[in-house]
Amino acid sequence: MRAIWNGAIGFGLVNIPIKLYSASESSTLDLDMLDKKDLSNIKYKRVNENTNKEVAWENIVKGYKIEDRYIVLEDEDFQAVSPEKSKILSILQFVKEEEVDPALFETPYFLEPQKNGEAAYKLLLKALMKTKMAGIGSFILREREILCMIRPYQDEILMVNRMRYPEEMRTYEDLKIPSGKAPKAEELKMAETLIKSLAETFDPSKYSDTYNEDLLKIIKQKAKGKRAKVKETKEPAGKATDLMAMLKASLESGKRKAG
Numbered sequence: 001m002r003a004i005w006n007g008a009i010g011f012g013l014v015n016i017p018i019k020l021y022s023a024s025e026s027s028t029l030d031l032d033m034l035d036k037k038d039l040s041n042i043k044y045k046r047v048n049e050n051t052n053k054e055v056a057w058e059n060i061v062k063g064y065k066i067e068d069r070y071i072v073l074e075d076e077d078f079q080a081v082s083p084e085k086s087k088i089l090s091i092l093q094f095v096k097e098e099e100v101d102p103a104l105f106e107t108p109y110f111l112e113p114q115k116n117g118e119a120a121y122k123l124l125l126k127a128l129m130k131t132k133m134a135g136i137g138s139f140i141l142r143e144r145e146i147l148c149m150i151r152p153y154q155d156e157i158l159m160v161n162r163m164r165y166p167e168e169m170r171t172y173e174d175l176k177i178p179s180g181k182a183p184k185a186e187e188l189k190m191a192e193t194l195i196k197s198l199a200e201t202f203d204p205s206k207y208s209d210t211y212n213e214d215l216l217k218i219i220k221q222k223a224k225g226k227r228a229k230v231k232e233t234k235e236p237a238g239k240a241t242d243l244m245a246m247l248k249a250s251l252e253s254g255k256r257k258a259g
Contacts, residue, residue, distance in 0.1 A: 001110075005141055009111070009124070009150065009158075010090040016121050017114035018089075020141075023159060024108055027209045029216060078143050089148070089160070091135035097151060100134075104163045111150070111158040121158065128152050183243075190247040197251060 005020035033042040045054045063070035079086065113121035128134065134151035146162055153159035183191070218228045 003112075004109075005139075006114075007087045007089055007139065008117070010088045010137075011120070011124055011135075014120050015088070016124060017117040018121070018158075019112045019114060020160065021110040021112060022107070023110045023153075027212060029212050029219075081140075086140040089137050089139040089150075091137040091150060093136050094131070094133040095136055096132065097134050097149075100136075100149060100163075103169065104166075105149075106162040106164055108153075109160040109162070110153075111160055124150075125152055125158055128158075129155055187243050187247065190244060190251070194247055194250050 001021045003019035003021055007018065007020075009016040009018055034040060035042060046057075046060060047053065048055050061072050061074075063072045065071075111121075128150075129152050134149050136147070136149055138145055138147050140146070147165055148163055149161045151159055151161065221228055
């Protein structure tokens with residue numbers, strides 16, 4: 001694993017030197033884009049819109065347009081913005097994890113203590129476990145200020161969860177959310193029974209990306225000259241004609257599977 005950020009956690013007056021590592025990776029199959037005519041790889045180029053010529057990476061700069069001209073930014077300009085946040089992940093407050101809406105969570109990262117930071121790292125880990133709290137903080141990563149949560153992961157390591165800022169969440173006011181009538185008491189009771197019948201302790205190891213597994217099987221079949229048969233599937237009916245009947249059928253189906 002390669003560290004993507006070096007710095008320190010600011011925990012009160014304590015600084016804990018750490019390294020940041022990506023904690024997730026894509027599980028999708030690596031499919032290449034090809035030309036249908038001869039199956040040649042499609043390549044993307046960085047092209048100057050005026051000359052239509054390819055531009056080398058070393059000749060590419062970043063700029064911000066103000067009125068009719070671009071203001072070009074250099075490395076020094078990025079370094080001048082909140083320089084303390086580029087090296088310090090400052091914990092601003094501590095919260096209960098359940099207080100944070102999961103919709104705000106993005107990418108997870110692992111934190112590894114650097115030399116001379118092991119004791120303070122272990123202290124913060126154990127203190128968060130004991131208090132069942134998580135730290136909310138921010139730091140600069142790849143020219144962007146990151147809002148994040150620091151929390152214990154599997155009681156073994158500190159993890160950082162990158163978070164969205166509230167303004168990054170879209171509003172749903174334009175969607176057609178029906179006001180409608182409240183559900184009938186017997187329907188609500190039946191729905192609660194169905195939920196309880198399917199309730200169990202969450203075990204992530206029970207889940208896997210079966211789509212990719214199935215797609216890989218089809219690819220291997222095609223490699224042998226076989227074609228997969230497409231099963232016809234009907235779209236789920238959008239209109240609920242008898243909610244009680246469907247809830248009862250769902251409960252019966254769940255009982256049969258459990259049996």
